[in-house]
Amino acid sequence: MTGAGLEEANGPQVCLDDVHAVIANWNGGEDNLTCLASLVAAGLAEENIIFVDNGSTDGSLERVQAVHPGLRLIKNGENRGFGEAANQGAGLALELGAREVFFVNNDVELLPGALVALVDELRREAQLGIVGPRILWRSDPKRLWCAGGMLTWRQNLSTLLGFNQADGPAWRARRKVDYVAGCAMLVERRVFDQVGFFDATYFAYTEDVDLCMRARWQGFDVICLGEVAVLHESSSSTGGGYNPRRKYMMGLNSVRFLKNHGNASHWLRFLFFDVASLPLIMAVGVFQGRLGATLAKALGILDGLRGRSITAERIRPGGGPFW
Secondary structure (H helix, E strand, O other), X not given: OOOOOEEOOOOOOEEOOOEEEEEXXXXXXXXXXXXXXXXXXXXXXXXXXXXXXXXXXXXXXXXXXXXXXXXXXXXXXXXXXXXXXXXXXXXXXXXXXXXXXXXXXOOEEEOOOHHHHHHHHHHHOOOEEEEEEEEEEOOOOOEEEEOOEEEOOOHHHEEEOOOOOEOOHHHOOEEEOOEOOOOEEEEEHHHHHHHOOOOHHHOOOOHHHHHHHHHHXXXXXXXXXEEEEEEEOOOOOOOOOOOHHHHHHHHHHHHHHHHHHOOHHHHHHHHHHHHOOHHHHHHHHHHXXXXXXXXXXXXXXXXXXXXOOOOHHHHOOOOOOOO
């Protein structure tokens, strides 16, 4: 062993030597340090953490290097998007012999015992390929951000289970889901071998749904282990929440996902429940201050239908008409 941990007290005894975490950073600020501290506290050695920087200009990379000099770093000169950065990190992790790869957003803080429990769960069943925790709002840990997600083929194509609901026993259960959020996703090595990596053409958002769907097609189970939790806050690097840049990417990637995986019924549901409802949402958005975000989503859907892709230039401040 290299000291990576046999934790937790009163919990499973799990060696983390073969687990590697991957963090993709683009101007993530001080959130990186909170996330990294929680990974180290969970028993993960610094050399098992791969930090991929996408050309940050806010000094966050330099701050991380100063506080955690033992990390493995990948430095990109530009913003390559979450998918490609995560794939770079995962590729290095597999080269280093990783048995599992833990994708974690830099706005996530692990609660005690979460990582060990996820690893223990993943190693128990041969059919299990991807597992994630229930996710609580960092600003209000009594509220749920999600306990996995399910495809609906309606608005945004999917729904986060339990979103904004009060946390409680009902959500602290183990359940099969269509996908777990990419902000805290533990993936078994065999998934990469048989399914591949994230589809980097999504750039950001929806690539987690896509990977989980492809994994399920290959016979892997995807589980939300609700008995353990992490804290999460929408990333400031992409604006988070209901903002024009994020809604543009969600709109475009919904169309990309449909082109990759949808059938006629899925397209009809999306067009009826999402596209046809946009005029009403725009009218309401005038009074809620969300008109720009709704228009940005409509533009994203249109660009998706045109076959356009998300690029760093497109989503930079001033790169679009609504942000």
